[in-house]
Amino acid sequence: MTFKDLKFIPHKVIPKSGIQATLEVKPQVFVSVIAGDGFYSTAKGTGVRGAVTSEKNVSTFEVGIIDESVDKDKQEWDVRGFQNREEINELLATFI
Numbered sequence: 001m002t003f004k005d006l007k008f009i010p011h012k013v014i015p016k017s018g019i020q021a022t023l024e025v026k027p028q029v030f031v032s033v034i035a036g037d038g039f040y041s042t043a044k045g046t047g048v049r050g051a052v053t054s055e056k057n058v059s060t061f062e063v064g065i066i067d068e069s070v071d072k073d074k075q076e077w078d079v080r081g082f083q084n085r086e087e088i089n090e091l092l093a094t095f096i
């Protein structure tokens with residue numbers, strides 16, 4: 001599992017200025033990778049927290065991890081900002 005396995009789509013909240021991809025890395029454990037207007041990401045051309053419509057125009061991403069197998073009241077997102085592709089690959093490798 002690597003960055004290349006992520007399938008980016010327009011972000012559900014800001015489809016004209018953000019993108020998102022989600023992978024289930026273990027049963028009920030999800031990694032969310034987003035970029036765009038207001039997120040902890042860097043867009044090529046528009047800068048930190050700038051609008052994007054394609055992962056090709058992004059140098060760093062905001063990554064969130066959640067384990068939905070635990071009780072809902074104990075679920076908590078582990079969010080990491082400004083992660084480059086190599087750092088995302090390293091994170092995904094921990095779930096193999």
